[in-house]
Amino acid sequence: MRMKRNVSSFVFAIVKYVLLILASIVSLAPVVVCVLTSFKTNEEYASTTVLEFPSSFGYFENFKIAIEKANMLRCFGNTALVLLVVLTVSVFTGSMLAYVINRFTFPGRGMIENLFLFASLLPGIAMQVTIYQIMYSLGLINHLYGYMIVLMGTDIISIYIFLQFFENLPVSLDESAIMDGCTYFGVFFKILFPLLKPAIMTSLVLKGVSVYNEYYSSNLYLQRPELKTISTALYTFTGPYGNQYNYICAGVLITIIPILVFFLVFQKQVYSGMANGAVKG
Amino acid sequence: MEKQSFKKWICTRKVQRRLVIFTFMFVPLLLLLLFTYIPFVKMIQFSFYNMKYIGARTFVGLKNYAEVFQRKEIFGSLFNSLYYMAGGVVQLALALFFATMMVFKVKGESVFKGAMFFPYLICGIAVGFIFKFFYARGAVLDTILQGLGMNIDNIPLWLQDQSINNISLAATSVWRYTGQNVILFLGAMMSVDTDLYEAASLDGANRWQQFRYIILPSIKSIIVLNIILCVSGCLSAFEPPYVITNGTMGTGTYFVIMNRIAHENQKVGTASAMAIVLLVLIIICTIGQKLFFKYAFDDGTSDESKAAVRKRKKAEKERKALQAKGGVR
Numbered sequence: 001m002r003m004k005r006n007v008s009s010f011v012f013a014i015v016k017y018v019l020l021i022l023a024s025i026v027s028l029a030p031v032v033v034c035v036l037t038s039f040k041t042n043e044e045y046a047s048t049t050v051l052e053f054p055s056s057f058g059y060f061e062n063f064k065i066a067i068e069k070a071n072m073l074r075c076f077g078n079t080a081l082v083l084l085v086v087l088t089v090s091v092f093t094g095s096m097l098a099y100v101i102n103r104f105t106f107p108g109r110g111m112i113e114n115l116f117l118f119a120s121l122l123p124g125i126a127m128q129v130t131i132y133q134i135m136y137s138l139g140l141i142n143h144l145y146g147y148m149i150v151l152m153g154t155d156i157i158s159i160y161i162f163l164q165f166f167e168n169l170p171v172s173l174d175e176s177a178i179m180d181g182c183t184y185f186g187v188f189f190k191i192l193f194p195l196l197k198p199a200i201m202t203s204l205v206l207k208g209v210s211v212y213n214e215y216y217s218s219n220l221y222l223q224r225p226e227l228k229t230i231s232t233a234l235y236t237f238t239g240p241y242g243n244q245y246n247y248i249c250a251g252v253l254i255t256i257i258p259i260l261v262f263f264l265v266f267q268k269q270v271y272s273g274m275a276n277g278a279v280k281g
Numbered sequence: 282m283e284k285q286s287f288k289k290w291i292c293t294r295k296v297q298r299r300l301v302i303f304t305f306m307f308v309p310l311l312l313l314l315l316f317t318y319i320p321f322v323k324m325i326q327f328s329f330y331n332m333k334y335i336g337a338r339t340f341v342g343l344k345n346y347a348e349v350f351q352r353k354e355i356f357g358s359l360f361n362s363l364y365y366m367a368g369g370v371v372q373l374a375l376a377l378f379f380a381t382m383m384v385f386k387v388k389g390e391s392v393f394k395g396a397m398f399f400p401y402l403i404c405g406i407a408v409g410f411i412f413k414f415f416y417a418r419g420a421v422l423d424t425i426l427q428g429l430g431m432n433i434d435n436i437p438l439w440l441q442d443q444s445i446n447n448i449s450l451a452a453t454s455v456w457r458y459t460g461q462n463v464i465l466f467l468g469a470m471m472s473v474d475t476d477l478y479e480a481a482s483l484d485g486a487n488r489w490q491q492f493r494y495i496i497l498p499s500i501k502s503i504i505v506l507n508i509i510l511c512v513s514g515c516l517s518a519f520e521p522p523y524v525i526t527n528g529t530m531g532t533g534t535y536f537v538i539m540n541r542i543a544h545e546n547q548k549v550g551t552a553s554a555m556a557i558v559l560l561v562l563i564i565i566c567t568i569g570q571k572l573f574f575k576y577a578f579d580d581g582t583s584d585e586s587k588a589a590v591r592k593r594k595k596a597e598k599e600r601k602a603l604q605a606k607g608g609v610r
Contacts, residue, residue, distance in 0.1 A: 153316030
């Protein structure tokens with residue numbers, strides 16, 4: 001009996017690992033093939049099959065060409081600036097709004113909360129039909145700050161995260177601070193804001209990934225080449241380089257590498273951020 | 282005198298309160314109005330006009346809506362969503378399967394988790410290029426299949442052949458999101474007391490029973506949430522056709538067509554009507570599903586349905602019976 005059980009659990013373990021390894025291979029294969037291709041010279045690319053290794057992993061010419069043709073350094077700069085501004089602003093606006101909604105009662109509070117909740121139901125791409133018109137009439141198209149404003153304006157997820165977090169922060173904290181003569185502003189900035197660290201982390205991770213990868217609005221509102229962000233920089237390759245996949249793969253990898261490094265460093269936060277963000281997102 | 286200063290104190294508190302409420306809400310509310318509700322109201326308004334972004338507009342009544350339902354390429358594109366819905370089912374099943382596997386001790390768990398999750402973090406455009414390359418004639422997938430002994434002439438053109446290209450596209454979204462679902466499910470499963478698993482296996486419950494009676498009930502709410510998100514997500518499927526085929530060759534989903542009508546053809550009225558129609562559809566679906574789950578699981582907030590309670594009791598009984606038989610200590 002015990003013997004049988006051991007055998008079956010041994011078989012189970014083997015099947016389990018085989019399946020897990022298989023799933024990992026399927027998940028990574030399309031990217032790994034890109035890595036192989038990105039190190040191939042033009043001749044190699046033409047003469048070898050995609051699954052063959054390049055003759056050397058020291059051939060960086062494709063990466064150089066990709067960076068030059070798509071002006072990727074400039075695009076990285078734009079993305080970095082957008083990230084910096086959008087993340088900073090949305091951490092403050094999100095946490096401040098959550099503070100007011102969670103800690104004060106005032107007429108219209110419930111309605112405002114519901115307005116935010118309902119907003120998350122509206123599909124983003126459909127809204128862009130008319131948001132485009134508003135952006136146009138405000139003269140915000142083809143400006144980096146216009147793009148930043150759009151990204152801040154369509155940000156519901158961090159508000160959710162902060163609202164949830166405030167629920168679990170005891171009100172007695174505020175009360176004792178107010179007793180000590182702290183103003184409401186002081187309560188927020190001196191007492192509560194430092195305690196929000198986990199929520200800030202979560203919203204930075206989620207929002208950071210989504211801003212870095214955002215391409216739809218970027219494509220729509222930043223049409224001048226020098227304003228492109230890193231996600232849309234790749235579009236440069238659709239025209240004349242349409243079939244030169246050794247360049248394209250190099251470009252793809254350049255956009256992926258920062259997010260890979262980020263993921264390897266902040267793995268834990270990314271996972272917990274996903275779990276927190278999903279509850280209501 | 283004392284009363285006076287007290288009053289003053291109250292007064293300043295009140296002023297401060299208002300000030301803090303106003304200043305803290307001003308920016309988020311302004312943004313919400315500007316980028317959600319004004320566009321929303323305008324969308325309803327535009328849907329009754331024949332107009333471009335710039336220039337004159339004429340009121341046409343319900344003509345835009347009639348067009349949405351009559352033009353086959355518009356309303357018919359909703360059927361492409363079925364491919365993504367099928368993909369969504371596969372994705373949820375796979376994610377549930379792998380998450381359940383990893384809930385039991387697995388060596389190198391973080392490597393597997395990371396590998397499966399990573400596609401989720403890749404930018405949509407990059408995913409587009411990766412799969413254009415993956416599916417291109419003679420490229421990755423073809424080479425793999427040829428290696429397995431298939432003749433190139435028997436391999437379809439993954440992105441051009443209309444009988445298969447939607448499946449190819451839906452597969453990319455399965456590839457991209459399965460790992461993320463695994464993480465979500467795994468997170469929910471991990472929040473269950475791990476002693477339960479141990480106790481169950483000591484009591485002789487097999488893997489399936491552990492899954493059915495311990496894991497599944499504990500993550501029911503997140504599964505329901507994902508099913509709801511999946512249906513609305515499939516109706517509004519956009520990314521794979523947009524970045525890989527640009528909606529050509531019969532791959533255009535509803536939003537891809539809408540996007541083209543809005544930004545390329547500049548028929549803002551028709552696009553707005555399309556957006557409203559889909560929005561109504563999504564809201565109906567969401568409410569319908571919520572009602573369904575509420576009905577099926579007697580109240581929407583509890584994690585345990587009536588059936589699950591019954592089954593749990595039954596499982597307990599079985600466990601006791603097993604114990605009585607002396608199957609375990």
